[in-house]
Amino acid sequence: MSDHESWTDSRLLKVVAEGDRRAFEVLYARHAPWLVLRLTRRCADAGVVDDAVQDTFVAVWRTAHKWQGKGEVAAWIWGIGIRRLLDQLRGRSPAIIKDHEDVVVSAEEQVLLGIEYGELGTALNRLSPELRAVVQATVLDGLTSREAGKLLGIPTGTVKTRMMRARGLLREELA
Incomplete structure (x- = not known):
């Protein structure tokens, strides 16, 4: 086990802001699994969820310096994640979604989009x-x-x- 794995999320994020890739890998391994699960509860399309998770961690890498140290890192990541999911859903027109039999927009997804706007x-x-x-x-x-x-x-x-x-x-x- 490397030193990074024993670090708190706060410490990991601080060094991610300094460009530490190993800290980012540990943060990703720690938080990506639960983020996938929570986003999957809101969207049945695994591809959309995967894109949202990837976009979330790109944003974490790029904006780690903006985290102010208030609250939990997980809550900050979740805020980014749900916004990225909404971005993914917004990028799909309802007509296109309805044309794909394997992709169903749930009522919850529609509500989430409505909340945003x-x-x-x-x-x-x-x-x-x-x-x-x-x-x-x-x-x-x-x-x-x-x-x-x-x-x-x-x-x-x-x-x-x-x-x-x-x-x-x-x-x-x-x-």
Whole structure:
């Protein structure tokens, strides 16, 4: 086992920002499997998921220096991953998707695309990053408060409090 494998995600990402390829490989090996699984829950097309994962890690390599050290690296990677999946889905016109019998756009995929462009997407973007991360983890990702807390590196009670605040702000915004 190399030194890199025992490093925290934060330390790995810091040296990835400095161009350390071995740190990037370890980060990829650590996070790509769960990212594939989570994106596959949102999109049945393995090719689209693979492209989104590849694009995610290209973005991680290129933008590692932008991570501010707040929250969990996994949550930061997930944010990039879901946006890359949406980018992949946006790149396919509904007519083209419908013409392929082996590719089915789920209702969830359509909702995700709607969130990106609709009033809800605008309202979500106006939330603070802390509140938005909780909404994404619990509502969009379907995690429990406990799971979201682990992912985001905050206590379960904080997840519940932030979700309550986010709901109130979203109600006001969408009213």
